[in-house]
Amino acid sequence: MEKKDKSFYIMMSVLIVAAACLPVYGAYCIGGHDVAYHLLRIEALKAGILAGRPFLKVNMLFFGGMGYASSLFYPDFLLYIPALFRCFGMSIDLSYNLFVVFCIACGFASCYFGVHHITGRHDAAFAAAAIFTLYQYHIDDIYTRAAVGEYTAVIFVPLIFAGLYDLMYEGKQGHLLLFAGMTGVILCHTITTILCLVLCLVLFAVNIKKMAAEPKRPLAILVTALLVLAVTSFYWLPVLEQFATGAFATDTTYFNLDYESKLPVSVFMDENTGTGIMIWLLLLTRFLIRKDDKDDSLMGFADICTLMAAVFTIGVTTLVPWAHLQGILGFMQFPWRMLIITGPLLAFSEGIYVSRIITAVSKDEGADIKSKAILLGVSAVMLFSCIGNLQRNDQTYYSYSDDYYDYIPFTGEVIGGEWLPKAVNNREALIDSCNTAVTDKGENLEVVRQGNELGVNGLGDDTEYVDVPFIYYKGYRASDTDGGAALPVTGEGDNGRARVYTDGSEGIRVYYAGTVIQHASAIVSIVTVLVLAAWLILTCVRDPHFREGASQRK
Numbered sequence: 001m002e003k004k005d006k007s008f009y010i011m012m013s014v015l016i017v018a019a020a021c022l023p024v025y026g027a028y029c030i031g032g033h034d035v036a037y038h039l040l041r042i043e044a045l046k047a048g049i050l051a052g053r054p055f056l057k058v059n060m061l062f063f064g065g066m067g068y069a070s071s072l073f074y075p076d077f078l079l080y081i082p083a084l085f086r087c088f089g090m091s092i093d094l095s096y097n098l099f100v101v102f103c104i105a106c107g108f109a110s111c112y113f114g115v116h117h118i119t120g121r122h123d124a125a126f127a128a129a130a131i132f133t134l135y136q137y138h139i140d141d142i143y144t145r146a147a148v149g150e151y152t153a154v155i156f157v158p159l160i161f162a163g164l165y166d167l168m169y170e171g172k173q174g175h176l177l178l179f180a181g182m183t184g185v186i187l188c189h190t191i192t193t194i195l196c197l198v199l200c201l202v203l204f205a206v207n208i209k210k211m212a213a214e215p216k217r218p219l220a221i222l223v224t225a226l227l228v229l230a231v232t233s234f235y236w237l238p239v240l241e242q243f244a245t246g247a248f249a250t251d252t253t254y255f256n257l258d259y260e261s262k263l264p265v266s267v268f269m270d271e272n273t274g275t276g277i278m279i280w281l282l283l284l285t286r287f288l289i290r291k292d293d294k295d296d297s298l299m300g301f302a303d304i305c306t307l308m309a310a311v312f313t314i315g316v317t318t319l320v321p322w323a324h325l326q327g328i329l330g331f332m333q334f335p336w337r338m339l340i341i342t343g344p345l346l347a348f349s350e351g352i353y354v355s356r357i358i359t360a361v362s363k364d365e366g367a368d369i370k371s372k373a374i375l376l377g378v379s380a381v382m383l384f385s386c387i388g389n390l391q392r393n394d395q396t397y398y399s400y401s402d403d404y405y406d407y408i409p410f411t412g413e414v415i416g417g418e419w420l421p422k423a424v425n426n427r428e429a430l431i432d433s434c435n436t437a438v439t440d441k442g443e444n445l446e447v448v449r450q451g452n453e454l455g456v457n458g459l460g461d462d463t464e465y466v467d468v469p470f471i472y473y474k475g476y477r478a479s480d481t482d483g484g485a486a487l488p489v490t491g492e493g494d495n496g497r498a499r500v501y502t503d504g505s506e507g508i509r510v511y512y513a514g515t516v517i518q519h520a521s522a523i524v525s526i527v528t529v530l531v532l533a534a535w536l537i538l539t540c541v542r543d544p545h546f547r548e549g550a551s552q553r554k
Contacts, residue, residue: 032146
């Protein structure tokens with residue numbers, strides 16, 4: 001790339017990212033439907049880090065110390081970044097705003113890298129990254145919905161696309177990209193993971209003959225899938241364990257898919273949870289490509305991305321009989337979640353289409369000016385869309401004090417509370433009694449909390465059990481404060497509390513210790529990461545290009 005072209009792409013990339021970050025340049029934290037919950041997640045991680053328990057599955061800050069298994073059921077991979085900002089003394093507002101900027105910049109870079117990897121063209125990469133970053137649903141996800149899980153997970157989606165293209169269309173070693181992409185998505189958002197799996201299965205089906213003819217390709221995909229499962233086992237295995245041993249509010253239907261589906265025309269309108277019309281207008285570039293430039297694997301992949309984007313978009317509308325699918329797909333909560341995949345699909349396809357047009361005009365006089373004009377046109381369309389969406393956003397700003405979550409009622413901001421045990425029937429009662437234990441005789445006893453642990457003293461010899469102020473999840477342990485003998489802990493307590501059978505103890509100690517599966521799965525993940533790291537290092541060292549580069553640097 002020439003120096004002047006490099007300067008152009010850098011300048012335009014900064015402009016696109018800066019435009020997407022416009023709402024966070026103020027001193028306060030922008031609102032959003034779910035922002036209070038995600039800020040609470042960040043504060044809970046901060047509390048765990050400062051207490052020396054950074055990877056605690058049941059966060060101790062929630063419900064005034066009663067605990068909530070947010071980190072167990074909802075992966076926190078990238079949320080450790082703002083949590084560390086908070087540990088270093090940064091304000092809640094600034095730490096969250098910087099995190100938003102970080103996610104937007106990473107998403108742009110991921111899409112740029114993914115498209116450049118499969119096309120080898122900077123024009124395609126830039127066009128795709130601009131579309132990906134400024135896509136209406138993506139902007140709404142960040143600023144209107146504050147859907148942290150979705151807008152962090154989508155960062156890794158372009159890597160999945162690039163890896164799939166390499167493996168299924170070019171026969172290249174795309175497993176590393178697919179591995180990185182799927183691992184990142186799994187560790188950010190479960191529903192986005194399911195959507196990506198659906199997309200993978202569709203692409204496998206489309207290329208089934210090619211897969212069957214070249215067994216190395218499906219084998220590489222299988223090995224990649226197993227490695228992804230191994231690395232992420234510390235997350236999904238404990239989740240399965242909890243569901244196998246308890247019942248949670250996820251079984252309760254809070255959202256009606258049929259009601260939340262959209263009229264077909266509204267998907268294209270400039271409104272929340274839509275795609276906007278601007279990104280679809282860019283599909284007109286498909287009809288400007290010369291016929292002799294269409295017949296290759298890259299164009300075939302682009303066309304499949306376009307088709308899948310259309311299918312996902314139709315899927316959010318009333319054209320789908322969502323009322324009959326509620327029992328199967330109710331976990332999605334909202335059909336329009338599928339639009340999180342539509343954006344990356346259209347970004348990839350339209351980036352490829354734009355690059356083909358630029359290739360065509362590069363044969364004409366003034367090619368450089370024409371190619372830059374095309375990229376400026378794409379940028380202008382997406383900037384127009386972005387600014388319109390930001391102006392429509394009705395979320396206000398708020399300044400969160402550093403002690404905001406010291407106020408106990410604010411620690412119960414868990415939206416639908418999907419990860420509460422079904423035995424919890426009164427959230428307000430959890431808050432009101434977060435520092436009180438209740439014996440089988442009905443006596444109220446004060447508890448002493450220290451980090452992840454609480455103590456109860458003054459129990460009588462005739463006390464059979466005590467309900468302690470911890471929401472019960474499998475993995476709690478209790479012991480006698482005198483002899484240290486282990487005591488039984490169950491989830492039979494009133495309103496979902498942990499119940500400890502005291503066995504005549506005068507005082508007890510209760511804490512979340514985790515389970516054998518939690519500890520074993522963490523070991524599996526760590527060992528897999530170490531083995532992969534060793535393999536990558538050996539591969540690089542054995543690579544003659546790597547050795548030659550190292551020699552030159554010396």
